[in-house]
Amino acid sequence: MSSLSIRGIDPELAETLKRKAKGTQKSINQFVLEILRKHVGLEKERRFTQEYDDLDNLFGRWSEKEFDHISRKIGAERKVDEELWK
Secondary structure, eight states, X not given: OOOOXXXXXXXXXXXXXXXXXXXXXXXXXXXXHHHHHHHHTOOOOOOSOOOOOTTGGGOOOOOHHHHHHHHHHHHHHTOOOGGGGO
């Protein structure tokens, strides 16, 4: 892979690139490469990467008390009755 240095980046542009990269959870390098690929028409086609959020409201988090209760229930179900398996 080649390296390329870009000189003359003003502070406002640098700060904007950093903020946008952080917002997309990418490194600045990854973010700039993505922008360059899009701008020159070399963007790779993404297949099977569509994200959905329409079921997010069905999921939540268990409290510690709920987790302990569920773990005990699951543990009880995993016990093998030795009499039945002779």
